[in-house]
Each structure stands twice: as structure tokens, then as C-alpha cells.
Amino acid sequence: MSQTTRLEEKSMPVLYMALELGWSKWVLGFARQRGEKPRQRTLAARDLEALRREIELARTRLGLPTNSRVISCYEAGRDGFWLHRCLLGLGVENLVVDSSSIEVSRRARHAKSDGLDVQKLLALLIRYDQGERKVWSVVRVPSPQEEDARQPHRELEELKAQRTELCNRMRGLLASQGLDPGAGKKRLARWPQLLLWDGSEVGSSLRARLEREQARLEMVEKQIRVVEAQRREQLERSTERTVEMVRHLKRLRSIGPASSWLLVRELFGWRQFQNRRQLAALAGLAPTPRRSGDSLDQEQGIVGGNGRVRRMMIEIAWLWQRLQPRSQLSLWFKQRFAGGNGRSRRVGIVALARKLLVALWRYCTTGEIPEGAELKPA
Secondary structure: OOOHHHHHHHHHHHEEEEEEHHHHEEEEEEEEOOOHHHHHHEEEEOOOHHHHHHHHHHHHOOOOOOEEEEEEEOOOEEEOOHHHHHHHHHHOEEEEHHHHHHOOOOOOOOOOEEEEEEHHHHHHHHEEEEHOEEEEEEEOOOHHHHHHHHHHHHHHHHHHHHHHHHHHHHHHHHHHHOOOOOOOOOHHOOOOHHOOOOOOOOHHHHHHHHHHHHHHHHHHHHHHHHHHHHHHHHHHOOOHHHHHHHHHOOOOOOOOHHHHHHHHHHHHHOOOOHHHHHHHHHHOOOEEEOOOOOOOEEEEOOOOOHHHHHHHHHHHHHHHHOOOOOOHHHHHHHHHHOOOOHHHHHHHHHHHHHHHHHHHHHHHOOOOOOOOOEEEOO
């Protein structure tokens, strides 16, 4: 876009619109400029034709031409990104905003309602458009294909959590009768053979419940096998750029198919980072110090970020210092934290995870192997 076109767009009148999204209703706020009392409207959720009419009506009521620009925003949440794509299709310039980045009152109690929230969003949107870029953080919206590609590993993570929950529930039910099937899912499956302390069988109602729990567990196991088989097939046959990146990352020792798949689909495959700080912050591995005047420096711990990536990187970090003992990162960890207590090692493993994430990012983007790291045999 040329400089002249940008200046022309800046000089055009703008209709600002903020959306507060609920399950049954949406609250819309419209304004032309800062300090103006907003026009508020309420409509049924997901009524796109009513939304289009309200935009046209707001232009008329606020005295704007029919070709004026419309800039909108809403908070990222349950509704995802379909509305963003819909608004773009209507010719609206939309922003999806990170909810946790919006400035709020520091009072212990402050008024809150959908109407007040939409007014706040509208005021911040006008400030953002006029150049105050730090009033909030804008979410990078994935394409439909990129969003769809994240479903398999997320489903697999939820299925494995369900499997653990079912196994723990069955063990708890058996423990209430003094029975221990032993460790492992195969041992758990032999619960029908177990007898109570007096040699009698498990009660009929409890037996029926355990049978239903066993059926649910077998169904979840089957679904896990299906999703894992689909992922293996993609890794073997697909020629997509992101799948090639997964294969490339999987060559490093201590990086398996599950971890490489998650890192590429959640981060490396579609996001763009300007520096290592942005990468660490997105994963929730950046430090958050608290300093004020003469008070002691305090570290507030992990705040925000992608929880899936953070958990995976901490798991990889533990494996890395064990399976890549000659790498510079492992040597740094041993020198700094190996002689400390348990808490010191846990703090150190988070620091190692942050450094390792940056090294893996460079490996995926530039091919630079982490110093001293070993590749798996061909």
C-alpha cells in the first residue's frame, strides 16, 4: 500500500464498533471519536443479518457516509475466530484482543456489566487506532487451515487426560473395597478376578459400575489409537511444509513425535517472532520481575502464555539434560543447578526450558543445531 493510500485512509471518517459477546445476546457499541457518548445496541447472538443492519444504521444515525471505514474489536474467548473472518467478509477491519492484556481498575471493587465493558473496549479501540499501541495486545488470528491443524494433538491430550481419570476412578472404587489390581492398565483389566477379604465377590451394583467404567476406558483407548494412527500416517506421507518441519525437529535426540508435533502446530509452523523474548513470553516462560523503589526484587513466577507449550517444554527440558548430556545447555544446567536442592532444580529446569525453546526455534527456522546436541541415527 502506497503512502498516499494510507494518508487517504487516515483522512476518511471512521465508525468504531466494539462487541461484547455472550451466549444468548451480543452488546454493540458505536462511536465516531474519542469522548463521544457511544450508541449501544443489543441483538441476538450469532444473528449476522441483524449485525449488518446495525452497522448500516449506526452510519446513518451518526452522520457518516456509506463508504466510511468500520473498525471493530472483540475479546478472544469461546467464540474463537469465525466472527473475525465474518467481519472481514463484511468489509470491517476487525481486531481480536487478548482479554488478559486489557487495562482494568486497580480498586478491589469496581462496577462491571456488558454495557460498561463495551464502552471500555470502544474507548481503547479509538486510542489504539490513534496510535496508542500499548493499550492492549492483539491476537494473531490463524487461518482456517492452521486452526484446523491444531485439533488432533489437542484432542489427543484431552483423551489421555480422560484415560487417566477413568483409571484413577476405577482404582479408587476398588481401593474402597480393599482391592489392589496392581500398576498398569493391563493389571487394572483383571479386576473381575479379584475377591474381597472374606473370599466373596464384588457387589452387583459396584460390579456393574466397574463394567461401565471399563467400557468407557476401552472406548477412549480406541479413540487414542485412531488419532495416533492418523498422525503417524501424516508424518509418513504428507509433503506439507509444517509436517516437514515436524520431521526435521524430531531428528534431535530427546524430541519425539508428540512434542515436535505440538511445537510446530502451536508455535513454529505459523507464528512469526521478532526476537527470543516474544517467543518466551508466548510460551509463558519469560520472567516477570516486580521492582518498586527500595523494595526487594521479587519474581512473580509464570504468568499467562500457552500452557500446552509450557508444559511440553518443561518435560522436554528434563529429558534434554538426561539424553543430551554433552550439549552446552545441559552443561550450563549442571553447573548452575545440579548441586542445589529440589526447589533450585525446579527453578533451573524452567530456565533451561526457556533457553531450549529459543534453540529449537532457531533450529527450525535456520537449521542451526543447538551447540553440542546430537541427532538421532538415520
